[in-house]
Amino acid sequence: MSSDQIPLEVDIEGAVLLTNPLLNKGTAFTDEERTAFSLHGLLPPRVGTLDAQVARRLQAVRAFTRDLDRYVFLRGLQDANETLFYALLTRHLTEMLPLIYTPTVGQACEQFSHYWHFPRGLFLSWPHRDIINQILAHPRYDRIETIVVSDGERILGLGDQGAGGMGIPIGKLSIYTACAGLDPATTLPILLDTGTDNAERIADPLYMGWKHERVRGADYDAFIETFISAVTKRWPRVLLQWEDFARVNAGPLLERYRDRLCSFNDDIQGTAAVAAATLLAGTKVSGISLCDQRFVLFGAGTAGSGIGRMLLDLMVHEGLTRREAQDRFFAVDRHGLLVEGMADLQSFQAPFVKSRAAVAGWQLARPDRIDLLDTVRNVRPTVLIGVSGQPGAFTEDIIRSMADSVERPLIFPLSNPLSRCEATPADLARWTGGRALIGTGSPFPPVVIDGQPVTVNQTNNAYIFPGVGLAVHAVGARRISDAMFVAAARALAALAPKATQAHPKLLPPVEGLRDVAVAVARAVALQARADGLCAGFEDEELDRLIAAKRWEPVYRPYRRSR
Ligand SMILES: O=C([O-])CC(=O)C(=O)O
Ligand SMILES: [Mg+2]
Secondary structure (H helix, E strand, O other), X not given: OOHHHOOEEEOOOHHHHHOOOOOOOHHHOOHHHHHHOOOOOOOOOOOOOHHHHHHHHHHHHHHOOOHHHXXXXXXXXXXXXXXXXXXXXXXXXXXXXXXXXXXXXXXXXXXXXXXXXXXXXXXXXXXXXXXXXXXXXXXXXXXXXXXXXXXXXXXXXXOOOHHHHHHHHHXXXXXXXXXXXXXHHHEEEEEEEOOOOOHHHHHOOOOOOOOOOOOOHHHHHHHHHHHHHHHHHHOOOOEEEEOOOOHHHHHHHHHXXXXXXXXXXXXXXXXXXXXXXXXXXXXXXXXXXHHHOOEEEEOOOHHHHHHHHHHHHHHXXXXXXXHHHXXXXXXXXXXXXXXXXXXXXXXXXXXXXXXXXXXXXXXXXOOOOOOHHHHHHHHOOOEEEEOOXXXXXXXXXXXXXXXXXXXXXXXXXXXXXXXXXXXXXXXXXXXXXXXXXXXXXXXXXXXXXXXXXXOOEEOOHHHOHHHXXXXXHHHOOOOOOHHHHHHHHHHXXXXXXXXXXXXXXXXXXXXXXXXXXXXXXXXHHHXXXXXXXXXXXXXXXXXHHHHHOOOOOOOOOEEEOO
């Protein structure tokens, strides 16, 4: 008998059973189950199937006209019946992902206090900081293995959303279950509510978060310390993913805690790995090796510094000295190109700061500030990456200038959601005469080049983090090294479809994200073993270890527990 056929012992009945999203089957409860669990009369009489339920919900989703309404409907389904929610998601991944994740989740975070209908996840707020241990102690959290946590301060490219940021941990964990197959009963979304500096949220009478300016400095650090101490005490082996923290906190929190518990920052490490993978696949098409590329990075914050560091590491790995690698790399932030002596430089930006001598001979529009256009004109980059949250920042001038000096420019406007993207793929294709190899952070419809629709690569960390989490749990990794993310990037790059046409795909299709998670998990698990971060295992065991962690959205038969 397959494990899905082994009856599950269930000790609740009637309306209580129907309102438990992990156990509810809705109309698919069989006649015998309806008798055993006092469900007759509570459901319409005809017994349904998961297939019919998926068809019904799919029809309902499609009938809406606005994506935010689709999001709200799907969240309602998730709160009512997780098996059905994940069956719908996994069978229609390409259609559903943009609804439960980027870009729609951005609107959902902004509108959180307006469509809210049912609690999901855990809110830990500053006023209740003294009872965090007590909150986590509840037996409902006994099985937790994976946490995604945000403080809501840098939600995608949308900035501070306060408590509304909860949409992100919920969305990321839905992807963990849909793509990596982590059992939803073992996942916990957490929003740390330390206030908000978003004036609109504070002024909104319906805002549900703590109405207070953000707690900062030593108080904030103490709050995070209280939280992490409570987490490691409650779940010593938990995997914790930091998500959408502001740039001042993201890097320092990762460094402070990455040796205290098994954790990583998705915006720094996950985004870096997917960007590197897309780029590695792109180098095969352009015929210019990684070490011969010239990089311009626009936006040197959380994601930018992560991408920069990984690319420098990869180039060093391929034989350049660190100095040579850094010389190929130019980062532009809010105040222009990072050059020594500039105000506001952050310590994490240090590897990307240019000496004055390095830019001494440059032609500049203004002597006091080197903007993106100046940088592109002088560097003649082969790769342009945007993680700035500045819509339209990749202007026609900039892109045409870049395309003048390189046959196949690699252009990745990665900011999310769509409203923050640095340029649309259609414009990029037009301004480069269809030569650009494009990756975006959010899904875009295909662009038409020479009359043919060309898929836009979705350079989103959803290609990476599910596989990392799956590996961690499959082999019991204690910590997550940078090398594990490099392994993830290389594994993903290896899955790029063979470049047989002029406009090849640089990433496997979104529909295949479940297979991607397994391939990434294999590579990450092997690297964890090489780094001594998990117990040993035989190579032949790995597929079985990974398969054992995968939960499938199917209904198991229920038996009344005595
Ligand atoms: O959520 C996404 O789509 C990617 C991501 O981590 C971000 O933009 O912060
Ligand atoms: Mg993020």
